[in-house]
Amino acid sequence: MSRTVTVGLDGSPESRAAAEWAAREAELRGLPLRLVHVWEPVPEPVAESVQLAPARQKHWSERIPGEAAARIRSRHPGVEVIVEPVPGRPMDVLPEVAKGTDLLVLGSRGLGGLRGFLVGSVGTSVIARTEMPVVLVRSVDRTGAGDAEESAGAAPxxxxxxxxxxxxxxxxxxxxxxxxxxxxxxxxxxxxxxxxxxxxxxxxxxxxxxxxxxxxxxxxxxxxxxxxxxxxxxxxxxxxxxxxxxxxxxxxxxxxxxxxxxxxxxxxxxxxxxxxxxxxxxxxxxxxxxxxxxxxxxxxx
Structure with missing residues (x-):
């Protein structure tokens, strides 16, 4: 597999901030950006009870990374963006995904004050099980104003x-x-x-x-x-x-x-x-x- 910078994407503000940071990193490294959206298939009985057909599950699994890719391409036209929806549990899939990449990027939610940041069970498990470098990006605005995607480790x-x-x-x-x-x-x-x-x-x-x-x-x-x-x-x-x-x-x-x-x-x-x-x-x-x-x-x- 060719070298890439990979970001785990779930559609949350945290993962969008991670995707923006990863796009800048890919630009610095001259590598493609790989957007991996890990989605957990809904069991058939549950899907039927909430009228969530397999086709609808597939639609959302493609829409989330597709929208993120369009946003990144508009802001970073020089970066090649690869979209990859993958079914499964994030804590199982992402360590495997990381084996074929230079860098794995994940998002983290800010809790504020002395409480710091919520890494979460998925982030903790992925970091502890991944032998490639993993970057955790905060979704908080460090300047107190503006879009978290703009401020997540951005340079002037x-x-x-x-x-x-x-x-x-x-x-x-x-x-x-x-x-x-x-x-x-x-x-x-x-x-x-x-x-x-x-x-x-x-x-x-x-x-x-x-x-x-x-x-x-x-x-x-x-x-x-x-x-x-x-x-x-x-x-x-x-x-x-x-x-x-x-x-x-x-x-x-x-x-x-x-x-x-x-x-x-x-x-x-x-x-x-x-x-x-x-x-x-x-x-x-x-x-x-x-x-x-x-x-x-x-x-x-």
Whole structure:
């Protein structure tokens, strides 16, 4: 199958915002956009009771992606749009669909305030079962006015894209996650902000009052570790401006804070091939539910 950017579409405002973001991403990558509308066939007895004939089910399964495709073609005439209605359950179909694409894009509904965003059981399951990168796009208007489709991670018409943010674990850095972040920053001509959160070992707490310089020393060590991890990518992507942020405290909190001014946040997810449970890890889970920018989850071994 040829390379594509794929979006899961169900006709909701959330999925329409995801489709708009995915269209811009396809444009950046020079790839076709694949609109996959997953629809669950209504059992025949139920369909008969509500007078929902198979032909009518088929009509709606084609109308939703068809209307979305027409809207995207009018706004992004240079992007090839492929429409693909697929029967089945989204949490089963989308992981399979993702195997044949470069990137899978899904929508997420904003809950507002401290409650953050609703990823939902489908999104959580798809992310945890998909080994290709998955981007979750918010459907809220970050500016407080206008169409959510226009504001979901959109870049200004003239100014450069806002920064791309990536979470870096200096103890277990993963090449796949870091490479993805550098590639996204390079495509956008954006600054890459590498965020590293570290926790002060418990036993150091007793030594700090006696040696105030110890905290500074630890901060310098962590910053140096981050610089060491990123050095090969700085050399590989010399045109990408990199800002390194190494701070004590929760990595998730620092990433959520950095997301307020970001065009994309990149986090990792360790692949778990156990058939039981679906986990994304505590940092990725927190970022998915609270970061206001689109979040890319990159699976790695």
């Amino acid at each position: 018409a003239v100014a450069a894209y806002p920064p791309v943010v990536v979470g870096v674990d200096t103890e277990r850095p993963d090449d796949t996650v870091i490479t993805f972040a550098f590639e996204e920053a390079a495509r956008r001509g954006a600054v890459l902000k590498a965020v590293h959160g570290w926790t002060l070992p418990a036993y150091y707490a007793y030594a700090l009052p006696a040696d105030p310089g110890l905290g500074t020393e630890l901060s310098e060590q962590e910053a140096a570790a981050l610089a060491t991890v990123l050095r090969p990518w700085r050399e590989k992507y010399p045109d990408v401006e990199v800002v390194e942020e190494s701070r004590s405290g929760s990595a998730a909190r620092h990433l959520v804070d950095a997301a307020r001014d970001a065009s994309l946040v990149v986090v990792g997810r360790r692949i778990r091939r156990s058939p039981f449970g679906a986990r994304t890890g505590p940092v990725t889970h927190a970022v998915l539910h609270h970061a206001v920018a689109p979040v890319a989850v990159v699976a790695h071994d």
